[in-house]
Amino acid sequence: MKVAGDGLVRPYGDTLGDGRMQLSFALPLPAGDQAREVARALLQQLGLEDIQVVATDDAGASFAFIVAYARCRQGVDPSRVRVVRATAPDMTFEEVNAYIARELGRKMVVVGAATGTDAHTVGLDAIMNMKGFAGSYGLERYPEIDAHNLGSQVPNETLVAHLVQLGADAVLVSQVVTQKNVHLPNLTRLIELLEAEGIRDRVVAVCGGPRISHELALELGYDAGFGAGTLPSQVASFLAREVVKRTQKTRTGR
């Protein structure tokens, strides 16, 4: 970690602590001197310094596209930033399988779906499909995981019915469409249904998607959230540990 003399982290251009940033945005003004000065004034209001508006292009219909460079003086003390992540230390493909076989003694049943009106399955497929993502095999490839991919636009009610029928240990929900935050009530609704069915404690619930963070997932009542770039092995590791933890709790409880 490289911090300036005052212990704060700033954007780096070519000298430690110089705070150089690139910015771009559109303004609802015709390209020209006025748009350039408006952009500059706006960046000043943001507290930036050494502002250079390097491009003011005509983006059509009286809009200007702005590219600017500027320097920020603010910095952040990295020790004061809280990071919430769903990480038990990750296990490899082989480790996960061995762990499930040893600790659970049966296959772990995982059901995945893109729920509600969401028609996007790229993220779900990346985690579930045999081939997986970025060289990490998908859950269907794990001999110790019984993986069911229900695909897209699955109503929450249908998903819960499948969870009950399959005796699922875990559910993966993918949500991509986020316009006007339509994904939020949909995600919450699933948790409510799990509770109504009395299986919330038994089923590990995880959601994923480009706009999903672990912190948000916890707020919505999920056990974890996975964002863009997550590998199937990370999800598998988390699920294996969490499912094992729950079954052990249940056993002790009895």
Add this chain to the structure above:
Amino acid sequence: MATIRVDPALVEEATGLARQIVLDVKEHIDAHTTTSVERACCRLLDIDGVDDQGVPLPNVVVESVAQAGRLGRGITYWLANASLATGEEPAQLAQECAAGRLDLLRLPSHRPEEVLAAGRRMAARAVEALLALRNQREELAARLGSGPRPWLYVIVATGNIHEDVLQAQAAVAQGADIIAVIRSTGQSLLDYVPHGPTTEGFGGTYATRANFRIMRQALDECGEKHGRYIRLVNYCSGLCMPEIAALGALERLDVMLNDAMYGILFRDINMKRTLVDQFFSRMINGFAGTIINTGEDNYLTTDDAVRAHHTVLASQFINLEFARLSGIPDHQVGLGHAFQVDPATEDAFLYELAMASLVRAVFPDCPIKFMPPTKYKTGDIFRAGVLDTLFNLVSVATGQDIHLLGMATEAIHTPYLQDRYLAISQARLVMNAGRHLFRELEFAAGGAIEARARAVLEQAVQLLRELADLGLMAGLEQGLFAQVRRRRDGGKGLDGVVRREDGYFNPFVEYMLGERGV
């Protein structure tokens, strides 16, 4: 043209197999109609509006007959009989039905010859109106001209049709040739078409007749201002394929997404339903002069491009034969494919060049639709710009026709104005710089690109052989496309499939397909 050598015997075999696969389900298509096909007839007969519960009148009319078990005769038959009995036009008859003052099935029956003659007169007027719109498009396009190919195609998707207009106007000013108003997510699963202008949507804007009209008018104005005809796109996919095609024809949409198998594979719509719907839907598209775009690009979002390019090609052969069966001339069949090879693959660019050249060479008369990279965009907008530049270069170098622009912010948000601006200006830069490259390019005989193209074509033929043996429905059940398996009685919309009675009457098929439809 940068033509890649393809074995004409293989192309001929593939075409023959695809023809066989399609004809194999023609019996099913000819034996059935659907609620959506019949609602499309209502739309063409000028039935519009909603009842006091907000239910569209085509649904009211068709449901009333379907529930009595008489839809197998064709809605036009009942409307024509009612028109003879009451002297009213279909639009008024629908109003009366909605008000509960009229039951189409409880009117005096006229002689079938009279009813058919009346139905044909009603349909003839509708068909004339579509022909007039088609002529209007041809005149406008001839007078204003079109941008150079590949035509630049962008999407607007704000959810609010009026905001969409603003975004479209900006895109046209920047150089877009084609504007698609992407639909609200989930519309494909609605078994009706929403009514009126809409200002709320999720991930897109509802396809409604009023929204079509608002955007059509805006693009016509833009076209006059910028001196080129701007084409408008919407989506026939889903449970309402035929109705959307009818509304698109009535509002002079120029391009419609219309894939024979997409709904089955990617929306889990029942295959018996979709096969009937796509036939009628495409027939309207063909007659209206609409260019259809097929959705093979979607295969590469669930499957790996290097492994699955041949499934794209095989599906294109099938989609083309389905289109021909519906009477669409090849020059209106925009077969789709996509730039989706994992960029980490060595020689990824060569694979893309091979595929794009192959598709171009195999379907010389089709306006090929090329879809951008999406799968390997990570959120790094600068890297995405490089991927899109490679895509733009392949497109212009291989003579593609319809070029959907990639967005640097793919996987982040629906495009902002500046995203579209950057995409258009960068594509114009690349395409202008390489405008006539295709005339200069030749691929080394026996080289990697030629070999790849040949391998893809051979694999496609092999897949078509398998499918021809199995039959299309069994092939879809076994997951031969996109690794998706669908049961023939599963999925949504099967309840809307109705067996035709003897004497089924649909004058639109007669008019639009002529000899072939009888």
